Amino acid sequence: MSDVLAYPVLAARAARLSLRTVDALFTALLLPVMIMLLFVYLFGGAIQTGDTPYVVYALPGVLVLCTAYGASMTAPAVTSDMTAGIIDRFRSMDVGGRALLAGHITAGAVRNLASVVLVVGAALLIGFRGDGGALGWLAALGVLIAFIVALSALSAAVGLLARSVEAAGGFTFAVLFLPYPSSAFVPVETMPGWLRGFAEHQPCTPVIEAVRALLTGAPAGSAPWIALTWCGGIFTASLALGSWLFHRRTR
Amino acid sequence: MTHTPAIETAALGKSFGAVRVLGDITLTVPAGGVFALLGPNGSGKTTLVRVLSTLTRPDAGTARVLGHDVVSERRALRARISLTGQYAALDELQTGTENLAMMGRLRGLGRTAARRRADELLERFDLTGAARRRVLTYSGGMRRRLDIAASLVTPPDLLFLDEPTTGLDPRSRHTMWDMVTDLTRAGVTVFLTTQYLEEADRLADRIALLDGGRVAAEGTADQLKARVSTGRLDLVLDGPAAFADALRALGDRAVHIDSEHATLGVTTTGGAAEIRALLDELDPDRTAVRAFTVRPTTLDDVFFALTGRAQEATRV
Numbered sequence: 216m217s218d219v220l221a222y223p224v225l226a227a228r229a230a231r232l233s234l235r236t237v238d239a240l241f242t243a244l245l246l247p248v249m250i251m252l253l254f255v256y257l258f259g260g261a262i263q264t265g266d267t268p269y270v271v272y273a274l275p276g277v278l279v280l281c282t283a284y285g286a287s288m289t290a291p292a293v294t295s296d297m298t299a300g301i302i303d304r305f306r307s308m309d310v311g312g313r314a315l316l317a318g319h320i321t322a323g324a325v326r327n328l329a330s331v332v333l334v335v336g337a338a339l340l341i342g343f344r345g346d347g348g349a350l351g352w353l354a355a356l357g358v359l360i361a362f363i364v365a366l367s368a369l370s371a372a373v374g375l376l377a378r379s380v381e382a383a384g385g386f387t388f389a390v391l392f393l394p395y396p397s398s399a400f401v402p403v404e405t406m407p408g409w410l411r412g413f414a415e416h417q418p419c420t421p422v423i424e425a426v427r428a429l430l431t432g433a434p435a436g437s438a439p440w441i442a443l444t445w446c447g448g449i450f451t452a453s454l455a456l457g458s459w460l461f462h463r464r465t466r
Numbered sequence: 467m468t469h470t471p472a473i474e475t476a477a478l479g480k481s482f483g484a485v486r487v488l489g490d491i492t493l494t495v496p497a498g499g500v501f502a503l504l505g506p507n508g509s510g511k512t513t514l515v516r517v518l519s520t521l522t523r524p525d526a527g528t529a530r531v532l533g534h535d536v537v538s539e540r541r542a543l544r545a546r547i548s549l550t551g552q553y554a555a556l557d558e559l560q561t562g563t564e565n566l567a568m569m570g571r572l573r574g575l576g577r578t579a580a581r582r583r584a585d586e587l588l589e590r591f592d593l594t595g596a597a598r599r600r601v602l603t604y605s606g607g608m609r610r611r612l613d614i615a616a617s618l619v620t621p622p623d624l625l626f627l628d629e630p631t632t633g634l635d636p637r638s639r640h641t642m643w644d645m646v647t648d649l650t651r652a653g654v655t656v657f658l659t660t661q662y663l664e665e666a667d668r669l670a671d672r673i674a675l676l677d678g679g680r681v682a683a684e685g686t687a688d689q690l691k692a693r694v695s696t697g698r699l700d701l702v703l704d705g706p707a708a709f710a711d712a713l714r715a716l717g718d719r720a721v722h723i724d725s726e727h728a729t730l731g732v733t734t735t736g737g738a739a740e741i742r743a744l745l746d747e748l749d750p751d752r753t754a755v756r757a758f759t760v761r762p763t764t765l766d767d768v769f770f771a772l773t774g775r776a777q778e779a780t781r782v
Binding site: 228236306466 | 568
C-alpha cells in the first residue's frame with residue numbers, strides 16, 4: 216500500500232478517533248475559550264496594554280496557546296498507536312510511518328482549526344474588533360496554520376519518542392506553559408531582563424506578534440516572516456527526527 | 467499446486483541487546499495446512515513470528531516466506547501474508563464495520579468494496595449483531611474474531627496467528643479451531659503459535675517445539691510422540707504365581723512393580739504390534755495376564771522430555 220493512498224484513510228481514522236475521545240475533545244475545544252475569558256475578565260483589568268483593549272491584546276496569545284495545546288495532543292495519539300498492536304498490523308499491511316504520522320497531523324490541524332473558530336467567535340462576542348481586513352485575517356490564519364502544522368509534527372515526533380501514553384501526555388502539559396513567557400498575555404517589557412531575553416526570542420512571540428498585527432491591521436514588520444521561518448524549521452526538524460525515530464522503533 | 471515451501475529458514479537468529487532470543491533456527495514449513503510452533507512463555511515464539519512476518523529484522527541467517535526474502539523482499543511479501551498478533555490490533559473507538567472497512571481500504575479496496583467485504587466478514591464471523599458497536603464493548607472472544615477477520619480482508623496465502631486462543635474460554639477456543647480448519651480448507655497456510663499441547667495436537671499437521679530460541683524437535687504429532695517412549699503398559703497378572711513368573715521374565719524391563727495388586731508396568735510406545743508381542747512373550751498360553759491398561763504417550767510427555775521444563779509449560 217503506497218503512503219499516498221493510505222494517507223487519506225489514516226487521516227479520516229485519526230479524525231474519527233479524536234472526535235470519539237470525548238473528554239480530550241471537550242478540553243481541546245473549550246479550555247481555550249475558558250482561558251480567554253479568564254484572562255480578559257480576571258486579569259485583564261490589571262494588565263496595562265496601553266490604548267489596546269485587553270481582549271484585542273490577548274486574543275493572539277490565546278490562539279497560540281490553544282493551538283499549541285491542541286497540537287500537542289497528537290503526541291499521546293501517536294504513542295498510543297505505537298504501543299498498541301495496531302502498528303504491527305499497519306506495518307504488516309505495508310502502511311508506512313509517513314502516512315500514519317501525516318494522518319495524525321492532518322486530524323490535529325482540523326481539530327485545532329475548529330477550536331480557533333470557537334475562540335475567535337467568543338472573542339468577537341466579548342468585544343474583539345480587528346481592522347486587518349479580509350486579507351490580514353487570511354494571512355493571520357495562514358500563520359496560525361503553519362504554527363499548528365509545525366507543532367503537530369513536533370508532537371508526532373515526541374509521540375514516537377515517548378514509551379507510554381502518560382509520558383506523551385506530559386508534553387501536552389509542557390506546551391501549555393510555553394506561550395506564557397512571551398508577549399501573549401503581558402507585554403514583554405514588563406518582564407525581568409533574563410526572562411525578557413527568552414520571551415523575545417522564543418518561537419511563540421513572532422507568531423503572536425504576526426497574528427496580532429495582521430488581525431488589527433497594525434504594521435507587522437518582519438514578524439510574519441520570522442514566524443514562518445520558525446515554523447518551517449520546527450516542521451523540517453520534527454519530520455527528520457520523526458522518521459528517524461519511527462525506523463528506530465520499528466526495527 | 468506449488469511445491470515451494472511456505473517458509474524456509476536457515477540458521478536464523480535474533481538478539482535483543484545481549485539476549486539471544488532466537489538462535490540458529492532452521493525450519494521448513496510446507497505449503498498448505500497448519501503448522502504449530504509450540505513452546506513455553508519466553509521461548510521466542512513471538513519473535514520468530516515477527517521475523518517471519520517482516521516486522522522484526524533478523525540479525526543472522528536467512529528466511530524465505532512464500533519464496534520472498536523477509537528482509538530484501540518484504541514489500542512483495544507483505545501483500546501476500548496477514549498477521550494476527552497476540553494483542554488485538556484494532557481501534558477500540560471504531561466500530562467493527564469501521565475497523566474492517568479501514569483495513570480493506572488500506573489493502574487497496576475501494577470504499578464500496580471495502581464496506582461490502584467488511585459486511586461479509588462480520589457475517590462469517592458471527593459479528594453482524596455487533597457490527598455497529600465500538601470494539602470497546604466487545605468480549606475477548608469477539609475481539610479475537612474481529613482481529614482475525616481483519617487479517618482476511620484480502621485473502622492471504624499465509625496467515626500468522628500468534629497465540630490465537632490464549633485467554634479465550636473453551637467455547638471460543640473451539641470456535642477458533644473450527645475457523646482455522648475452515649481457512650486451511652480454503653487453501654490458506656496457517657502458521658500458529660501456542661503454548662497449549664492439546665491445540666497443537668488437534669490442529670497442526672506439523673509441529674515444531676521451540677525452547678530457549680531453538681527448535682528442540684520438529685515433525686508430525688505422531689513422529690514427535692514416537693521419539694519419546696514414556697507411555698506405560700500395565701499388566702494385571704492372574705495370581706501370585708503368574709506375577710512371579712512374569713517378573714522373572716521381564717527383569718529390568720519392569721518399571722512398575724505392585725505385588726499387592728499383581729501388577730507390572732513396562733514402557734511402551736502404545737503401538738499394537740509391540741503390545742501384542744509382549745503379551746505373546748509373557749503369556750503364550752493366554753492364561754497369565756488377566757487385564758492390561760495403556761497410558762499412551764502424549765505431546766505433554768514429548769514436550770517435557772525434550773524441553774525439560776515441566777514446571778513452565780501450561781497444561782490444558
